[in-house]
Amino acid sequence: MSPSDTPPAAVPVTPSDTASKPHDLHGAGRATTLIHHAYQPPGGFAAVQPGVFKASTVFFSDTAALKAREWKDKSGYTYGLHGTPTTFTLEERLASLEGGRQCLLAPSGLSALTLVGQSVLKAGDEVLIPDNVYAPNRDFTRVELAHWGITHRVYDPMDPAGLAAHITERTRLLWLEAPGSVTLEFPDLPALLQVARAHPRLIVALDNTWGAGLAFDPFRLGVPASADTEGVDISVHALTKYPSGGGDVLMGSVVTRDEALHLQLKLTHMRLGLGVGANDAEALLRGLYSLPLRYAAHDRATRHVAHWLAARPEFEGVLHPALPGSPGHEAWTRVATAAGGLVSVVFRGDRHTPERVDAFVDALRVFRIGYSWGGPISLVMPYSLKGMRRFGALAGRDGDTLVRFAIGLEDPADLIADIAQALAVLN
Structure with a gap:
């Protein structure tokens, strides 16, 4: 079984929280009957391709379900922007693909990159970007983050020994890219991580679009970040590229292994209103098979x-x-x-x-x-x-x-x- 075929985690829904059949509206007009039809298809349907669920509004069976349902841990559904069975399934498969535990979907690869900076940085912080970083990520750092009082430095990714001189008490985020955008230099990732891990507050993020979760495992690079992670803290992937495979979908992902970091990113993701279309998620799910x-x-x-x-x-x-x-x-x-x-x-x-x-x-x-x-x-x-x-x-x-x-x-x-x-x- 390949990583892309890993079954998604089950999404538990308690019996009291299931969508109930509409009330009997005997005698209602045709327009009302068409909207509130009593028929519900039987459960248990299974096929190769997961179902495509499109929703902004999500129904609650009663007010108790409304108050009890949680979206942050994927134990239930509250609003289309916070996830559907389709997007939850895609997130779980992508997390498995890259060796992570959690995944967030963004409307494009660039929006996934910018989500990281918007979530983990604040005024007064500094970010380090490699000389060969993806140009739009560099421009976002240089222009947009600067507007918010966040500075940056550019380092030579091929000189791990020189990286330490760029890290200060203000440095909060270190970007890696392997290989470099356009010029394709491949940095010594373990050596760069070794320098970064001497600074516990430093979050390390990798643009892993080129590797696609297949060339190498970003969370297993031999340098401990935590008890169960020996690699980067965040792996960002432009799903627009290899996972889509058709040149017709824009989407990005942010994969993590640390629960607290994931929740921090997820709350920023929610506040920014980031979401993806169900048909695009369907196309990505289909592309993962091959x-x-x-x-x-x-x-x-x-x-x-x-x-x-x-x-x-x-x-x-x-x-x-x-x-x-x-x-x-x-x-x-x-x-x-x-x-x-x-x-x-x-x-x-x-x-x-x-x-x-x-x-x-x-x-x-x-x-x-x-x-x-x-x-x-x-x-x-x-x-x-x-x-x-x-x-x-x-x-x-x-x-x-x-x-x-x-x-x-x-x-x-x-x-x-x-x-x-x-x-x-x-x-």
Whole structure:
């Protein structure tokens, strides 16, 4: 049984709290009868796909049930925004996927990231973000959190020894990303966590979108955070990517193992009014069944394409964690078993101008130009390296261009042929 197929925890409902059959409205008009119909379908229906429950209003059988029902521990239902059988099921399966105990759903990956900062930080606190963090998370930290009196520092994720110098008594949250967004450096996660755990008040959050809960276990990285956790405190996942798998759903998740931290996040989640649509939750539940198979296919194809790219003379460098020589490759080998579907290449500006690189991208026929990844169609996106990195080999490469490939589920031979014909245009 794969993690995505783990059965959800049972949701207990006491007999006195069950939805009762509507009162007998004999003699009522047709409009009333249509709304308050007495028929209730029998229970016990079971099928492959969980039911889709859509609700804002949730009924209570009586006032005692109204006062007794609790939503925070998933023992009952109170309002559609606080959960339905569909969203509870998805949350439980995602928690199992990432090795956590609790999960919250958010309308997008970015909203899941921002929920963390809004929940655990207050005026006067400071947050540390890696140099290669997902750009919208960096902008949220730099702009929105600054409006609330929260400062930030940027650290080099490839230098664990230097992390300690950035941590002060005001530092409350440390973000990790593995690998780095776009440039795909893979940090030494256990080494970074070892530094962080010397500061008990510091909460460590990981953007685990690339790993998808399959490349490595974020809560089992060999560094104790509590009695039963040896990894990060929070794992955030853009479900938009691999779990959806279709390029048609926006959703995010926040997974934890500590009950108190989960409740803190959950109450902020409630106050912000975050919720997801039932049909989107249904699409995610369906996607989870094939997630391990699809992720493995992306991984195999991307390694094949990466090794081919590494032999081409047009590129200054090929960035992919499983590729020897790629930044952080050794760190990746120590914690991960897979490498996802992203690979980036660097063009030197003195050999290929940005305009020529754009012509190369435009010449691709199988790859489509578009943001995001994790779906069946391979994507490509060019990035200027100007000002992108403060640290590492790509810092100061103002005239160079990076192209990121997101490998889909096509035949790798066709993807290689497509890149080869586009390189002919470049050359």
